[in-house]
Amino acid sequence: xxxxxxxxxxxxxxxxxxxxxxxxxxxxxxxxxxxxxxxxxxxxxxxxxxxxxxxxxxxxxxxxxxxxxxxxxxxxxxxxxxxxxxxxxxxxxxxxxxxxxxxxxxxxxxxxxxxxxxxxxxxxxxxxxxxxxxxxxxxxxxxxxxxxxxxxxxxxxxxxxxxxxxxxxxxxxxxxxxxxxxxxxxxxxxxxxxxxxxxxxxxxxxxxxxxxxxxxxxxxxxxxxxxxxxxxxxxxxxxxxxxxxxxxxxxxxxxxxxxxxxxxxxxxxxxxxxxxxxxxxxxxxxxxxxxxxxxxxxxxxxxxxxxxxxxxxxxxxxxxxxxxxxxxxxxxxxxxxxxxxxxxxxxxxxxxxxxxxxxxxxxxxxxxxxxxxxxxxxxxxxxxxxxxxxxxxxxxxxxxxxxxxxxxxxxxxxxxxxxxxxxxxxxxxxxxxxxxxxxxxxxxxxxxxxxxxxxxxxxxxxx
Numbered sequence: 001x002x003x004x005x006x007x008x009x010x011x012x013x014x015x016x017x018x019x020x021x022x023x024x025x026x027x028x029x030x031x032x033x034x035x036x037x038x039x040x041x042x043x044x045x046x047x048x049x050x051x052x053x054x055x056x057x058x059x060x061x062x063x064x065x066x067x068x069x070x071x072x073x074x075x076x077x078x079x080x081x082x083x084x085x086x087x088x089x090x091x092x093x094x095x096x097x098x099x100x101x102x103x104x105x106x107x108x109x110x111x112x113x114x115x116x117x118x119x120x121x122x123x124x125x126x127x128x129x130x131x132x133x134x135x136x137x138x139x140x141x142x143x144x145x146x147x148x149x150x151x152x153x154x155x156x157x158x159x160x161x162x163x164x165x166x167x168x169x170x171x172x173x174x175x176x177x178x179x180x181x182x183x184x185x186x187x188x189x190x191x192x193x194x195x196x197x198x199x200x201x202x203x204x205x206x207x208x209x210x211x212x213x214x215x216x217x218x219x220x221x222x223x224x225x226x227x228x229x230x231x232x233x234x235x236x237x238x239x240x241x242x243x244x245x246x247x248x249x250x251x252x253x254x255x256x257x258x259x260x261x262x263x264x265x266x267x268x269x270x271x272x273x274x275x276x277x278x279x280x281x282x283x284x285x286x287x288x289x290x291x292x293x294x295x296x297x298x299x300x301x302x303x304x305x306x307x308x309x310x311x312x313x314x315x316x317x318x319x320x321x322x323x324x325x326x327x328x329x330x331x332x333x334x335x336x337x338x339x340x341x342x343x344x345x346x347x348x349x350x351x352x353x354x355x356x357x358x359x360x361x362x363x364x365x366x367x368x369x370x371x372x373x374x375x376x377x378x379x380x381x382x383x384x385x386x387x388x389x390x391x392x393x394x395x396x397x398x399x400x401x402x403x404x405x406x407x408x409x410x411x412x413x414x415x416x417x418x419x420x421x422x423x424x425x426x427x428x429x430x431x432x433x434x435x436x437x438x439x440x441x442x443x444x445x446x447x448x449x450x451x452x453x454x455x456x457x458x459x460x461x462x463x
Contacts, residue, residue, distance in 0.1 A: 091298055144202075226385030
């Protein structure tokens with residue numbers, strides 16, 4: 001009961017600030033969404049819709065504050081709105097629309113709404129830093145907590161479910177934590193304070209260990225690819241991959257046999273029943289999508305129509321045990337909401353990578369831009385992690401994905417605005433130290449800040 005009262009007092013105490021300052025509301029909402037503080041309680045607070053309360057108060061304050069726009073006029077924002085319309089139309093076009101679809105559509109609308117709102121609530125580099133910290137610490141909390149438990153119990157108990165909400169399923173939990181690992185690593189690299197850096201670096205292996213404890217093979221592959229991007233973007237790739245190889249070899253030696261056997265089964269997909277069921281589901285999803293190209297079979301209707309497109313229903317019943325899912329987020333979206341919405345979904349991913357690559361190319365030509373390069377690698381690794389995990393996991397409309405799209409969008413705008421100042425970020429013209437000294441003589445230190453000001457951003461350093 002004490003936890004319930006404490007959480008209630010914290011949330012209700014923050015509501016006035018959420019009303020006056022929409023950015024505070026976004027931070028509180030993100031904290032509740034990703035840390036799931038309500039799931040740490042045991043009484044009345046556990047079942048309350050705290051996120052909705054915070055969202056309503058925040059949006060009310062935003063609207064009454066006479067803001068001019070709800071989102072940035074960026075193509076990605078319009079794409080998310082278009083997806084929202086297409087999914088809604090698809091529901092009415094589906095066979096026997098039901099209440100469950102409506103609930104799912106409301107959830108999807110909330111996800112898109114928060115993503116759009118993020119583009120106007122985050123207005124500065126410091127806002128961006130605070131938001132990334134909020135998400136990273138929220139997910140890192142469970143990574144460290146569960147990782148420590150795994151170490152103390154010698155990995156004797158697997159994690160079969162997450163805290164709740166979008167993290168309830170162990171596969172979703174592993175995917176979110178896999179995306180969090182590059183965030184923890186690069187926030188650590190970006191902070192100059194030794195204690196903060198060491199804390200984040202300690203959280204990285206514990207969070208990665210938690211991903212392994214979920215026994216999600218999709219989560220394992222996603223984490224491996226995300227870390228691969230981090231190592232590829234590092235200053236010394238050979239050393240990075242060598243250290244990673246030693247760590248992987250040590251993990252194989254000390255890991256319980258049941259873990260290594262499960263990971264090794266990835267290569268034996270022809271003999272693995274779960275892998276064969278996944279391949280069967282992919283074929284069903286493809287036939288479902290090609291037979292309903294415009295609007296799909298309807299949001300959350302994949303399971304209902306599975307046997308209609310299964311060529312061997314008897315084998316499917318044995319493989320799926322009556323629980324039919326796509327086992328692939330891309331095919332799930334294509335089958336449920338149609339080709340146009342699926343194409344828009346892929347466009348969001350592509351445009352996010354283009355933003356990251358363009359900012360990296362611009363930042364490399366400037367001095368004092370290490371924080372941008374850090375963030376580029378962090379975003380790139382996390383998105384790769386999501387893309388790989390989505391290939392094997394059934395998470396079509398993942399909250400963190402759409403939020404990440406909007407965060408990358410905002411990062412691109414902020415980075416371009418900052419780089420517009422050649423005084424703060426001098427162009428590299430081969431002058432070397434002379435250019436750096438010239439910038440310092442104009443009143444800037446090596447991080448691109450005015451001399452004499454305290455480092456409030458802490459965005460110095462890099463791989």
